[in-house]
Amino acid sequence: MKQSHLFTKTRREAPKDEVSKNAQLLIRAGYIHKEMAGAYDFLPLGLRVLNKIVGIIREEMLKIGGEEVYMTALQDRAKWEMTDRWDVKKVDIWFKTKLQNDTELGLGFTHEEPITSILKDHIRSYKDLPRAVFQFQNKFRNETRAKSGILRGREFLMKDLYSFNIDEKTHEEYYEAAKMAYKIIYDRLGIGGDTYVTFALGGTFSKYSHEFQTLCEAGEDVIYVDEAKKLAVKKEVLNDEVLKDLGLKREDLKERKAIEVGNIFNLGTKFSSALGLNYKDEKGESKPVIMGCYGIGPSRVMGTIAEVWSDEKGLVWPESVAPFGVHLIVLNSADSKVKDAADLLYRSLTSKGVEVLYDDRDCSAGEKFGDADLIGIPWRYVISEKTLASDSVEVKDRKTGTVTMKKISSL
Numbered sequence: 001m002k003q004s005h006l007f008t009k010t011r012r013e014a015p016k017d018e019v020s021k022n023a024q025l026l027i028r029a030g031y032i033h034k035e036m037a038g039a040y041d042f043l044p045l046g047l048r049v050l051n052k053i054v055g056i057i058r059e060e061m062l063k064i065g066g067e068e069v070y071m072t073a074l075q076d077r078a079k080w081e082m083t084d085r086w087d088v089k090k091v092d093i094w095f096k097t098k099l100q101n102d103t104e105l106g107l108g109f110t111h112e113e114p115i116t117s118i119l120k121d122h123i124r125s126y127k128d129l130p131r132a133v134f135q136f137q138n139k140f141r142n143e144t145r146a147k148s149g150i151l152r153g154r155e156f157l158m159k160d161l162y163s164f165n166i167d168e169k170t171h172e173e174y175y176e177a178a179k180m181a182y183k184i185i186y187d188r189l190g191i192g193g194d195t196y197v198t199f200a201l202g203g204t205f206s207k208y209s210h211e212f213q214t215l216c217e218a219g220e221d222v223i224y225v226d227e228a229k230k231l232a233v234k235k236e237v238l239n240d241e242v243l244k245d246l247g248l249k250r251e252d253l254k255e256r257k258a259i260e261v262g263n264i265f266n267l268g269t270k271f272s273s274a275l276g277l278n279y280k281d282e283k284g285e286s287k288p289v290i291m292g293c294y295g296i297g298p299s300r301v302m303g304t305i306a307e308v309w310s311d312e313k314g315l316v317w318p319e320s321v322a323p324f325g326v327h328l329i330v331l332n333s334a335d336s337k338v339k340d341a342a343d344l345l346y347r348s349l350t351s352k353g354v355e356v357l358y359d360d361r362d363c364s365a366g367e368k369f370g371d372a373d374l375i376g377i378p379w380r381y382v383i384s385e386k387t388l389a390s391d392s393v394e395v396k397d398r399k400t401g402t403v404t405m406k407k408i409s410s411l
């Protein structure tokens with residue numbers, strides 16, 4: 001893509017009311033726009049990053065047998081009354097709205113109730129199980145605090161997968177496979193090194209749930225980390241009994257702030273019993289389906305990467321999620337010889353499948369370099385009269401700052 005084609009501009013200052021680092025950087029670099037607190041728009045560069053994150057998560061969900069759907073955000077009150085989750089005294093983050101005839105509707109903050117009722121139409125016997133169904137969908141939550149940029153949106157993208165099994169044993173196997181898939185996802189997203197499987201409250205059906213927590217000062221959660229074992233415990237569940245149970249020692253744990261980038265949970269029969277999702281076993285006996293839920297917020301993940309992978313100059317995207325692989329900069333674009341060489345290199349890289357943002361704008365070198373650092377594409381290629389003298393481009397690694405000269409013919 002030619003940068004002259006991009007409608008977004010970078011800016012020196014973030015909006016005054018924006019206090020979070022992720023949103024400040026992403027707004028300044030033109031990835032997102034702030035509509036109001038907790039509500040952000042994804043602009044062309046931002047949407048490219050978000051789609052790459054979604055792509056990685058989708059691939060791993062398909063590998064563990066997930067079938068993708070896309071569900072409506074509008075929620076039917078009756079279903080949520082069956083699980084006692086309609087009342088705002090039970091769930092305080094609901095956004096609710098009304099039809100013209102005054103019928104109340106909710107905007108989904110999660111989808112256990114509707115997915116359970118969908119499966120009810122399709123699951124009859126043990127032969128129809130196991131199943132795993134997932135979607136990428138916007139959730140609505142009337143969060144009290146929305147000061148963390150895209151880490152905590154009032155509308156945000158979630159990948160939610162739900163699993164359906166005949167018994168605890170097969171559920172546990174799937175749960176472990178999902179946990180492995182999550183580890184792979186965070187590795188591929190470039191935050192695996194800082195992300196810990198964290199023991200959290202488990203609810204009625206299991207001792208613990210598991211959260212994936214990325215170490216970061218901007219995080220709202222406090223966790224206790226065993227670096228050697230690569231495990232952590234959420235502050236809420238830390239006590240002597242839990243430490244013994246997990247084979248951890250208090251003196252090995254460090255208190256750290258972290259961002260919850262994912263969460264997996266054994267739902268047991270809570271939703272299947274309440275909504276009547278049963279199957280017939282081999283003896284023809286009716287039993288409730290065992291369910292699990294597995295969430296990741298791709299938009300929160302994008303904010304987390306921006307927090308973790310950035311420096312004083314701007315963003316430093318891991319290659320797997322960067323909006324482009326190469327930021328090609330032409331200096332002195334008025335010089336037709338240099339401009340022609342840059343155009344040719346742009347076309348040749350693009351034809352090889354390299355995703356290139358080509359800074360063809362007529363502005364100063366300083367401005368172009370500043371923007372490249374802020375936008376944070378992994379590789380910066382500079383082509384100028386000087387580099388052309390040796391048929392080369394200057395290649396800079398955004399992460400390490402290392403600069404080398406490379407022959408154009410070798411690219």
Ligand code: ATP
Binds near residue numbers: 143151153295
């Ligand atoms: P938190 O404890 O941070 O409020 P949660 O436990 O309510 O999150 P879940 O209901 O488990 O979150 O949602 C699944 C995933 O969706 C979370 O792990 C997180 O990645 C993401 N997520 C949750 N709330 C938000 C939000 N307000 N904005 C962006 N992403 C979110």
Ligand code: MG
Binds near residue numbers: 260263
């Ligand atoms: Mg949580």
